[in-house]
Amino acid sequence: MNDFSAHRIQSSGSPGGWRDAEVVPISALQHYAYCPRQCALIHVEQVWDENIYTLRGRRAHGRVDTPKGMTRDGLRTEHALPLFSDALGLAGRADAVEFEADGTPFPVEHKVGSRKKGGLARRADEVQLCAQALCLEEMFERDVPAGALYYRKSRRRHEVAFSSALRVETQEVIRKTRGLLRVRRLPPPVADARCPRCSLIETCMPYVVERLGDGEPNDETP
Ligand code: SF4
DSSP: OOHHHHHHHHTTSOOTTSOGGGOEEHHHHHHHHHOHHHHHHHHTSOOOOOOHHHHHHHHHHHTTOSOEEEEETTEEEEEEEEEEETTTTEEEEEEEEEEOTTOOEEEEEEESSSOOOSHHHHHHHHHHHHHHHHHHHHHHTSOOOEEEEEETTTTEEEEEEOOHHHHHHHHHHHHHHHHHHHHTOOOOOOOSTTGGGOTTHHHHOHHHHHHHTOSOOOTTOO
């Protein structure tokens, strides 16, 4: 059994020390960092609406969700690698992890569309990637200084350095996401520029809910 197989078997259960309900899915961090209400709709209310972005995303991930490893030009890549962190109570899966010659993991998360110009959408992707790095550091007992977001439409990589600021922000998002999943309450809508691209806009009805004043001010906005 190689290191990768061993880690896959270890990671098939819940991270130790956490009750199942407390283990935060890594994907929920990206949803929370984009919009806490979106996170609650998906991970508490179990709502998922398809739109053109999610359909493209599913198709993109369908190609990388089958566990397999390959080596090309001396670079080992593991696809669909299960991830966990006992320390942080996280679990998920990496689209791809490249292993440099010295064994340093380099996570690569696949995204549909072109590289986001910035703002919360890109930051949410970076938080998700950083959470993967925190898991890999614990699993392989190695520093993971960087990773990449791969945008399928533009076929370009955006390299992300896991700075202290990003690590702190990611841990804060983990804490807040766990709190949201624990209270299982739907935050009010953000009702801003995030909504038109959100797959849940039909279900969420952000502008209607906001007009009716149905909900407290959104102090959960990252
Ligand atoms: S429509 Fe807007 S408020 Fe509703 S979940 Fe999406 S981003 Fe959040």
